[in-house]
Amino acid sequence: MKRILVAEDNRLILETVAQSLTREGYDIIKAADGRECMDQLKSNEVDLIITDLYMPHLNGLEVISNLNNQNKNITPIMVLSASGAEENVLKAFDLGVDDFMVKPFSLIELNVRVKKLLALKKQQLSIT
């Protein structure tokens, strides 16, 4: 079973996304802020990270930077953000983010994108 880490400070979004992905058959780890996200990553191997951009303690971009510094950048990352500002999108992709979704978003679309990202990761692993 694929394991996905969802980091989001809005509990309603976190629970809804987690519920939606659980129904799709994924194992979900939840984190309410950036620091908790980093803690969870220390103790868990995950196949995908879905993170919000604006979170307490560590924001999404800081989380991604930390992952890059720790050479954990092989995990695909999807960003969920209320702000679709070009600056944020470019910065996120510059840091190695694989996908970017702007809120409000559709859960069906999210599931499709997750599936796609996991498939890509699988392809990459098989090549390497």
Add this chain to the structure above:
Amino acid sequence: MSSFTFVKLIIHSVLLVSCAYQSFANGGKGSINFFVQINASETSPGKQQQSLKHNIHKSTDELYSGHENHYYAGKFDNKENDRPVSEKQLRESDTTLIPYDLTDPRVQMVVSDSIDDTPAGSTYFVSDLPTGNYSENFILRMFFNDSEISVFQWKLIDFGKENIPQPFRRLYNQTIDNIFENPAVLFFFFLILFFILNIIGVFLLLSYTIKRKNRKEKFLRIFSKMYEEVLISYMFGLIDWPAASEKLKRKGKKENRKVLISILLNFKENFRGDVEKFVPEIYMKLGLHNDSLKAVHSSRNFTKIQGILELTHLYPDGAKDIVKDLINAKNDYVRSEAQIAFIRLNTKEPFKFFENLTKPFTRWTQISAFNLIRIYQLPVPSFADHLERQHINIRNFSLRMIVYFQQLENIPEILRMVESERELTRFLSYEAINLLRIYEGRELIKNKYWEEKEKNKIEIIKAFRNIGIEDDLEFLERIILSEPVSFKTEACRSLYYMSQSGKNKLDQMNNNAVQGIEQLIAHVTDPRN
């Protein structure tokens, strides 16, 4: 009765009656009188007992205590009560009534012999005696009568006796005495007490408010979490509606209904698709639209705005008519919210409300409307149609939108705005002519220039940078030759950037040694400007 006792009685009576006389004599004038009362007794009864007998209360002071006698000065509780005592002693002692003014330092209290009336004991000057509370406590007297003051003071002393440990009691009693004797001390005492009570009050109020707020927030957090879980379960089909409804505990409470609405708004704000579709359904099933409708009809503007917001997001069909009615609301914020809601709810004709708008369409609302058009990519109407409207805000907004969306369908309408009575409208039309490159407006704005105000004049000159041709060189030259420096500068800039012929004109003027032209050219060609 022994002679000694008799003498003492006479002396005491003389003093007592003299002071009583003084008191009665001045009483009718409303002045405050002091008495001296001698407390004489062979049996030496307790001070308190004697005090009661002669109506001596705490507001009197013991002037002197010798043998078994006590000498008091002060105001007695009741003149009427005092009179019989004085008169009785006067009668018994057969003593002449002598007026004494105790406030006069020359007054003596003489212990006289009863037989030959010669001084038999010490002579005391009142001024030499220990000071007492001669001062009147005018502050307390403003609010209470003497009796009440006295009773209150005694209560304080009794309280001290019962509650204050012996080592501190003396200090306490002294403080009480000082307070009652000295008005300034009393004033500051009450002032300090007032401030202390105020501070305590504020702290208590703060503590209570914070505690109450925290408790409320804690409850709301608990309910919020519970409601979210139930609603998510329902949305994902884990439970049916009856079960969900049953699990939504205390959903009838006003505060909890607000929590439910905020959760639904949160869903609406963050999700599209299936989840978004569930939101109005739950909103209606829980009857929350009634709460929002009630809020819209509230007399409080903030609640009204909240109601508009909820209906717009969660019950659009129900919101349309209500919002339409509030387009011309008196309150700026309510009106602004209603106008924005109208644009959101009527995506096909977002500015249809212009037809009925009589109240202002504020700049803030205009900016919000513009953002809504951009964010939600609403169909942009032909704003030139709205230039005909009498409403000045609509015309100005339309001119701005015409420029932004490059709407050149109705140029005559834009040019007509140059004739507007409003300075801002004319300014916006000059700006539109400039930015939209409306060459047809050249002659018109040249004619308007000389009657315009400074800001508009500058805008007209600026326009020639974009739309100016050779025919306009003379106009700009005239400005450089005759107008103040700000206009000259702008005209020089327009000439320079208009075309090669403009630059040639500037060179020609420079060669003709037009005053200051060299500096103007240097200024406009400087990249820092």
